[in-house]
Amino acid sequence: MPVDACAHQVDGPSETQLFRSIGILPITVDCSAQELKVEMQLPKEVRPDHLLRADFAVVDAAGLPVQAHITLAAVDQGILSLTNYESPDPHQFLFGRKAFATKISDLYHQLMPEIKRQEIDQISATGGGGGKGRAVANRKQLLNPISAERFRSAIRFLGNIVTDDQGVAHGEFKVPEFNGTMRLMAVVGSADGKTGHADAELLVRQPLMVRPTFPRFLACGDLFEVPVAIFNQSKADGIVQLNVVAVGLQQIGTSVAPVTIKAGGEGAVRLRFQAPDLPGKVTLELKAVMGDEETVVKVEIAVRPIGGLSHRSSIGFMDAGTKKTFAISTDYLAGTEDLHLVLAPEPTLQLADTLKYLLQYPYGCLEQTTSRVFPLLHLSQLGQRIDPERYKPEQIRNIVDAGIRRVLSMQSHDGGFGWWPGATDNYAWGSVYATHMLVEADVAGYEVPKEPLAEALEYLRTSLGDSDTDNCLKVYSCYVLAKAGKPNHSWTMRLHEQRAELPIYSRFQLAVAMNRIGGRTSALELIQATLPDDDVKKMKTDRYLHSQIRQEAIALDVLLDIDPENRRVHDIARRLSRKLQIDRWYTTQNNAFVVMALGRYMKSQTRENEYTVIVTKDGKKIRRMTNKESFVVRNGKNITVAVEGKGRLFYHFETSGVPVLNKPKAFESDLRVQRRFRDLDGQELPMDRLCSGDLVVVELEIAAAQQTSNVVINDLLPAGLEIENPNLASRTSIPWLKKDALSTVNVERRDDRLLVFADLPGSGVYKYRYAARFVTPGTFTQPGVHAFCMYDSSIAARSDMHTLKVQAE
Structure with missing residues (x-):
């Protein structure tokens, strides 16, 4: 039991600095009377699939019997040893010595209230969120589409064993099909709060054992061997006949010769198989017979497709008097298909694919969270058209409110914003971008705390005098300040004097600031700047992420503010709409600017509609709707839509699934990537001289022609390779593994791939x-290793596919 004392000293080098001193004195209390003594008796050995009886005797510290409740768990000792798992001891947990748990608190929260964090991902999660059916479907698509029961857990649990007046009880359970050592762990508690525990190891084996080594998964067409170790643990020599039943696999060599094994000895057999050409589930059963002894091992193995999840989508419209059929692709693996068709009278539906991408984007830094929220400020109705169940009005508001709270959680003491919550440095451009969103949210009627917003605007104002801030960022700051009704006259005029040195998009933003301070003539002159396609040839991957697409979106948004009748409004909107239909720009920021600009433009366009729509799914009529309604169709193979009357119906059609056959080709575009295998001394291993059982180092090499941020390396594994878990106690140490290694943002290790973000x-x-x-x-x-830039799909590379030969050890 710890006792602490705390002293405060106000005097020090700084008048505003507070010093704290804390002393801790542990006082030991004897709680041995609260511990029960538990005796557990087990047989020395038991056979698999047989009944096991465990006998218990429970007494207190004085040796008197106690009525108590016992829970018993039996677990494979090999699994427990991977993490050095210790058997649970409730007495030690309750009364053992613990680290000092007192926390130091300040009163700062009364001066600077903390914004309650509500992760936006809880509302708009990857692959779904609010939509029940669709979220489940997308989640399944992200997993291996072929499920198989490869492992059978060697775990048993008895939940409530009660001792009698003599403190005696027993429990029984059927031992699983397992050979090895199990650890039995008992936890005991009495009605008066006393606790105890016991554990013991139990050998589970039978005279004849078969131990095959199967791969975790297979890919279509793989050739592989299954080493089978056979153990004769009886007291006499024996002849073992191994019978093989393969379902879905082609066995190479159909007969297995009998194996003679001496008493206490072991033998080995190697079986060869080939996986099918199509993905699916295969079964392998091995039955060994030695005299009267018999043992059976059965396993299921998933044969996965080579390719992963694929998305296809289209947006468009149907004029009255036309009919169109929307069909799901026939090359998707059965059970992985998903169909989603949205029909609506509004042209803003053409933005559905991009807006949906923003809402589901899984990376929640300052820029991406801001980009998630921005489009919804003006297009909340569109969210309801995409998925009425998920994007209900209150859910849209929740997403925006949660995004505002998350952005404010990244605000620094000076009003700026960092990349992530708790960041020590401000992200200059992101601070302006986030403040822009907060200003627009405030105008749109969302609840934006006044003090943090005022501090953010003050940060923008003071940053104008910072010599390290370039003019493009200063223009953006003046633009946001003008939008907030706090234009900075002096800096707006100073930047106008340097307009010739500004890029096109900055001149458009400056036009808004000039217009707000009364310089309309100058503003109209600024927006006369042309928008050549080669002004920004390639999107940069730095923190500003400039691009031609974003530049055109900014220009359209500014024109709608200052000169909505300008003839270029329609030209820019048409160009962006075409690009929207043929491309996804892979940056939340590009999408946010485009969705906002096109959304404003499309809402300003009206069209007279008076039509009736008949929707048929798989030959059955499911809906008749008018031009006042919207409709969402999910699932189905073929959807037919007929429009009758006058006007135009807009649609957004999306299918997704895992293709049955997909062999991506190698390519290089501003990146180069390759993979090597090295031994533990660092020497490169040839692809045809690898050996099973060997620990190797996989080296991923990526070459860049320029600075490239936000890169993902996706390394798909072959079936014969398994990643070593660096967190396991049994892992072999390799000192040079991280020498001169790429600095990563995040690393994800999965059964069939490694994902590196850097x-x-x-x-x-x-x-x-x-x-x-x-x-x-x-x-x-x-499979080839794939590397790409999240923010520019044209910066990517994939190495060649290879045939990997792994020899038997």
């Missing part, structure tokens, strides 16, 4: 390494 600081070659082990001999398809 920024490349400049041109050059970068390397990332991880440990893996070849566990299955055979010939496998080695």
Whole structure:
């Protein structure tokens, strides 16, 4: 039991600095009387699939029997040893010595109220969120589409064993199909609050054991071997006959010769198989017979497609008097297909694909959270058209409110904003961008706290005098200040004097600031700037993320503010609409600017509609609607839509699924990526001289022609390779593994791939390494490693696919 004392000293080097001193004195209290003594008796050995009886005797510290409740768990000792798992001890947990848990608190929260954080991802989660059916469907698509029961857990649990007046009880359970050591762990508690525990190891085995080594998964067409170890643990020599039943697999060599194994000895057999050409689930059963002894091992293995989830979408319109059929692709793997068709009278539906992408984008930094929220400020009705169940009015407001709170959680003491909550440095451009969103949200009627908004605007004002802030950012700050009704006359005029040095999009933003201070003539002159397609040839991947697409969106938004009748309004809108239909720009920021600008434009366009729509799904009429309604169709194979009357119906059609056959080709575009295998000394291993059981280092090398931020490396594994978990206690240490390694933002290790997120600081070659082990001999398809920039799909590379040969050890 700890006792603490705290002293405060006000005097010090600084009058405003507070010093704290804390002393801790542990006082030991004897709680041994609260501990029960538990005796658990087990047989020394038991066979699989047989009944096990465990006998218990419980007494208190004085040796007197106690009525108590017992829970018993039996777990594979091999699994527990991976993490050095200790058996639970409730007495130690309740009365054992613990770290000092007192926290130091300040009163700062009364001076600067903390914004309550509500993660936007809780409302708009990846792959869904509010929409029940659609969220489940998308979640399934992200997993391996082929499920198989490869492992059977060696776990048993008895929940409530009660001792009698003598403190005696017993529990029984059927031992699982398992050979090895199980640890039995008992936790005991009595009505008066006393606790105890016991544990013991139990050997589970039978005279004849078969231990095959299967791969975790397969890919179509893989050739592989299954080493089978056979153990004769009886007291006599024996002849073992192994019978094989393969369902879905082609066995190479149909007969297995009998194996003679001495008493206490072991033998080995190697089986060869080939996976099918199409994905699915295969079953392998091994039955060993030695005299009267018999044992059976059965396993299911998933044969996955080579490719992953694929999305296809289209947007468009149908004029009255036309009929159109929307069909799901026939090359998707059965069970992975998803169809989503939205019909609506508003032209803003053409923005559905991009807006939906923004709402589901899984990365929640300052820029991406701001970009998620921005479009919804003006297009909340569109969200309801995309998915009425998910994007209900209150849910749209919740998403916006949560986004505002998350953005404010990244605000610094000086009013600026960092990349993430708790960041120590401000993100200059992101601070202006976030403040822009807060200003627009405030105008749109959302609840934006006045003090943080005022501090953000003051940060923009003071940053104008910062010599490290370039003129483009200063123009953007003046633009946001003008939008907030606080234009800065002096800096707006000073930047206008330097307008010739500004890029096109900055001149358009400056026009808004000039217009707000009364310089309409100058504003109209600024928006006369042309928008050549090659003004920004390629989107940069730095923190400003300039691009021609964003530039045109800014120009359209400014024209709608200052000169909505300008003839270029329609030209720019048409160009952006065409690009919207043929491309997805992979940056939340580009999408946010375009959705806002086109949304404002499309809402200003009206069209007379008076039509009736008949919707048929898989040959059955499911809906008749008018031009006043919208409708969402989910699932189905073929959807037919007929429009009768006068006007135009808009649609957004999306299908997704996992293609049955997909072999992506290698390419390079401003990146180069490749993979090497090295031994533990760093020497490169040839692809045809790899050995099962060997621990190797996988080296991913990525070369960039320029500074490239937000890069993802997706390394798909072959079936014969498994990533070593660096968190396991049994992992082998490799000292040079991280030497000169690429600095990463995040790393995700999965059964069938490794995902690396990183920024490349400049041109050059970068390397990332991880440990893996070849566990299955055979010939496998080695998918190419894929690297790409999240913010520019044209910056990407994929290495060649290879055939990987893994020899038996």
